Amino acid sequence: MKQILLITDGCSNVGLSPIVAAAHANSEGISVNVVGVLDHGDVGELGASEIEEIARAGGGLSRMVNMRQLSQTVQMMTRKTVVQTIQIAVQKELKQVLGNGSIEALPPDKRAEVVRVIDELGETSGLQVALIIDASASMKPKLAAVEEAIRDLMLSLQARQGKSEISVFHFPGSRNGDDCVMDLNWTDHLNGVQAIFPKLQMGGTTPTGPAIMHVIDFYRQGVYGRQSRDETDGMMSGYVV
Amino acid sequence: MATSFKIDLRRGMVVTGKWKQGRYRIEKLLGEGANGKVYLVQRDRNWFALKVGSDAVDLQSEINVLQSIAKQKKQGQETFLFDVDDLYGPDGKEYPFYIMRYVLGTTLADYLKQQGAEWFPLVGLNLLGKLAKLHHAGWVFGDLKVENVLVADYGHVELVDYGGVTAVGKGIRxxxxxxxxxxxxxxxxxxxxxxxxxxxxxxxxQLHEPKRLHGLTTELLPQNRSVEELMQVAESSQGLRPIAGWLRKAFGGEFHDAGDASAAWRLLMHRSDTHRTSGIPGWLKGLVAVSAVLLGTSVYWLVRNML
Known part of the structure; x- marks a missing residue:
């Protein structure tokens, strides 16, 4: 299962629409969740509706939170999306078997069986979450809370039985022309990672859409890279050493 | 996620199960958990608790856990889960619900406030006993907190909100x-x-030093939160000092399970300083001291005479 989790506090202002980008992700089988981080005020009506729409286009969830709730929200959203992804897959199967798409329509005892399967798959299947962090100037005071939320998410994922990995990106990049920069490649632990965002230079623009596209690309490469690596490991391990 | 949970059942409403046609009269709202609302209901002059959820999968997942626990129960133990069904809310939508035993009691913090802190050691022991039963059956309660512990007369304890109950080895739900x-x-x-x-x-x-515990959560940086910080609060608290050694073991994972932990807790209870207000009057203590001195003198005298 693949997820993108976007943490932002406002509106995108350059490049491709993030809603289009999120729809792309969804068609690649990647669910997009969005957390809008509020300070004392709010993200504005425009920001709020964009956040909601990105998640809708990306087949994920969206939520507005203040910094204190960030860790718990990120953790719950990820978990909930895992269940949802599996639920959608199971519902497809149900449609073929029962001619009935919804779990709610099943009588309680049958529902119990289906939910047992969903829970089991949700706990044991592999999961990758790519976090995309908005590092525009207004996010600067919130990055400590974001980092805490990432560490907390890692802790929850480590408790799963299935293989779980995260990667971290931020946007915009510090140099001109970089939409998005990787801070952390796929990993299943954060031991020894002192700071996820060392010395960030906060940029002015907010290229949310291009950043999402960048990460979709990264996912794609990851799949190809891994497959070929697996083959080498299996078939030509003698050459590797 | 309990985001847009709007169902609101009012006193006097009668809800009917869609599948089994059980009829329940709503009396009042008892509480709100992460997955839904709990109401006090009546059926055939019996009281029950009804939990209604917004998400069928979430609630069913909780029901599955309750059913597994129910299957493991030995005969003679009280039934906990009575009915599982769907109801039509006032908005015409279907909502899943289940019916459980109604536990009459007050929350842990209120109980100790009303009945006195001297009940704390016993209530703690009873709570550990409840946990031990769950652990023995292969479950972990998960979301243990003051709000999820109800206390009835004479320190009887009941755990409520099974939404966090998780099979051993899985991620806490x-x-x-x-x-x-x-x-x-x-x-x-x-x-x-x-x-x-x-x-x-x-x-x-939380029961003894709620303000200082809350203080830690706001003052400490995430990387500085530690068992040591918790222990500092415990060791400098009058009410907690007698159990500080026990707490250190609990935080350090030194107890194998709740059975092990409750055995150690029971030993503490029989030490007089565990109870905050010592029940022994001063003159009695004096008498004990005097007789100890007398005993010492006579032993000394005896020994001296024998040599």
């Missing part, structure tokens, strides 16, 4: 930050008996 082992950098979020005992330790601190 639902937790509350300040009671969470991971939050205090005290270990993983995998379900094991020690996870509940950690939460139990935080619960003890």
């Amino acid at each position: 639902q937790f509350t930050e300040i009671y969470d082992r991971g939050y205090w950098n005290g270990g993983s979020r995998s379900a094991d008996a020690k996870y509940d005992l950690f939460s139990f330790g935080v619960l003890c601190i």
